[in-house]
Amino acid sequence: MSSFVLSRQPLRRLLTLGVLVALVLAAGAGLASDALAALPVTSTPELSLDHLLVTTPFVGSAVSVKDDEGSAYVARDNSLWLVDDDGRMIYEVNPDTGALKRTITRSQLAATTIFSGTATAGTDRNRDLESLAYDRATDTLYAFSGSCCTSTVLPTVFRLTRRNGSLQLDSYQPLPTGSDFTAADWNPADHKLYVGISKTIRTYNYATNAVGSTFQVSGLTGIQGFDFSADGSDLFVARSPAQLSRVDWATKTLVPGWTFDLTKFGMLDARAAALINDRFYVSDGYDHRAAGDPKSHAVFVFNVSGGASPGPAPIASFTANPTSGQAPLAVSFTDTSTGSPTAWSWSFGDGQSSTAQNPTHTFTDPGTYNVRLTASNAGGSTSATRQITVGSVTPPPSGQNLVPNPGFETNLAGWDTNNAAAVALERVAGGHSGSWAARLTNTGTTTVTETLNDNPNVVASTAAGTYSGSVWVRADAPGAKLYLRLREYSGSTKLSEKVVGVTLSTSWQQVSATLVPTAPGSSLELATAVYSAAPGTSYYADDVALSLN
Structure with missing residues (x-):
């Protein structure tokens, strides 16, 4: 019967080698774990x-x-x-x-x-x-x-x-x-x-x-x-x-x-x-x-x-302006949360979101939207919700005159001089098709811009299509240049403009312009203007028209 005997000396060497290998592996593992130690659990x-x-x-x-x-x-x-x-x-x-x-x-x-x-x-x-x-x-x-x-x-x-x-x-x-x-x-x-x-x-x-x-x-x-x-x-x-x-x-x-x-x-x-x-x-x-x-x-x-312990969560709140209107409706949201929030998450109810503190969002489709703000800080978060109502724009009948006071037959309602100090706006006899017309006169001693301006804007909320504007004009003396101006606005921001000029004469003549809104739901301004009008000069306007085709 044969047997195998391992001497003590080789055995001792093997054990020593095993310990060394284990120590090396442990040291390597220790380096890795130490190098990737956990950070403090704190907000x-x-x-x-x-x-x-x-x-x-x-x-x-x-x-x-x-x-x-x-x-x-x-x-x-x-x-x-x-x-x-x-x-x-x-x-x-x-x-x-x-x-x-x-x-x-x-x-x-x-x-x-x-x-x-x-x-x-x-x-x-x-x-x-x-x-x-x-x-x-x-x-x-x-x-x-x-x-x-x-x-x-x-x-x-x-x-x-x-x-x-x-x-x-x-x-x-x-x-x-x-x-x-x-x-x-x-x-x-x-x-x-x-x-x-x-x-x-x-x-x-x-x-x-x-x-x-x-x-x-x-x-x-x-x-x-x-x-x-x-x-x-x-x-x-x-x-x-x-x-x-x-x-x-x-x-x-x-x-x-x-x-x-x-x-x-x-x-x-x-x-x-x-x-x-x-x-x-x-x-x-x-x-x-x-x-x-x-x-x-x-x-x-x-x-x-670790830092200091977090305080309480903020109390979320916000305002919206406007809260209703016609599509497309641009709404400005203002965070009014208390408790020092450090992050904001907005959900506008139409699939869109924002992380800005005070965002502006445009709702393109009619509907009722629940807008939600979640305000957070190290202490937690709370939410607040407001409702935004967006209506649809019903276009007027094609060709209908949208100007409420086109012929100045009873008053000057809906018209002003765009706050020009030295320009007089008067109703005078002798209209183009009726009995009356509007007259603008430079009453000052220097040249001014004589503007006949709709106030408020004739169209508060545009629809898709082409707007056609016109006005009949004349002057006491020929030669001045008059401009018909259609301007599209979103709030106070001008989006587009169409200007057409005509040289005034002593006879009535019509000047016309068309404009296609770039952003339906915008407002539309109609005005006429003579720039650098000399003192004492006047021009007349009548039968103002604006229609959607």
Whole structure:
């Protein structure tokens, strides 16, 4: 019978090796979990500046960053990676001391070969390094270069994979023309790589070199850089010009109370954000600081604490003006909520919404709409509702004269001189078709504009179609130029105008103009005017007409 005996010496060595392996794995896991520690659970966080990582130059080095634009943290190596746009370099930095560990040069980037090919990147693919993203699942670092600022700059993504114990350039992919991703990161929840710029975010797949469709986070603009939390439930965004915001990734909404103004700490251009342990590392990309300023392209390291307890929720309320009218109806809404709300969400009842504090909304269709405002702050939210009634415009019969006092036969009701001080408006005998006419006279000693103006406007709410206006006019002496003017208004804003002129004579003659409203529901003004009328001169008007055809 045979037997196998393991001596104590080899056994001791194996056990020692197993303990060492376990310790290494535990240390690696510890680095990852520590680097992604939870933030305080609060709706009123407070940010404080702990220190700067100076990069001009790096600690213990003569190397200086020229334009810090993107960052990513690799917990396995305890390394903060930075991309330098103008320098066309990638740096590996110790986030604790700020010491430079390693530089990936522009020549190394240029020599990188294309994914699944042999072509090298060349010098035009590293001219606009903007963002970094680290995939913890595959231990892969991605560096994105954009398309700024000439047509020769080629948007590209470089991939770094681990070889011989460190991340090394592996390959590149040419991005679609015009690609410009200022932000990038990998989400540990869905294992997808996300890129963004301005107010749009999309996915990116390196293997297929495919860019997904864009989507947005409500209220999130100025995206410069971002970093996901450990579980992928939150996205922390560096925003232009110098803000840091937290996004609830499941709902794609900004977390109330979690947008910080970084200018009070001296930051001028927030370009990238990385969450390491319970600290935010935010890169400043401002290019015009004075020589020797330690903040120049520095990484600002912030602590975040719980802050004060939130107060009560606001009490939502608002006013609307007008609350009824004909379609299309423009309504101005004014927030009157108490309790210091910090966010507003409007639902207009027609499928449209707004996050402005005091929006204006146009209801295009007749109906009754329940408008709802939800006002919120760190203490919660409340809502208020008001009803808006929108009617339809019933057009008048075709060809019907809409002017209520066209011939001045009994009075001058509905007409004035548009508040001209030295112009007299009178009823005088001798009309065009009736017994009376309107006369306008310059009673002053200098030239004036003699205007016969409808007041109120003849048409309060226009319908679709063509409006035809006309008036019969004459003067005591020939030669002056008279203009018939049709003007379309929305409130006090002029939307369109039609002006037709005629040279006055001592005989009656008709002047006509037509106008098609650009926004049915607007008002329509009819007026006649003689500009620069000499003192003592007059003109006459009669048989004013306006109809819809």
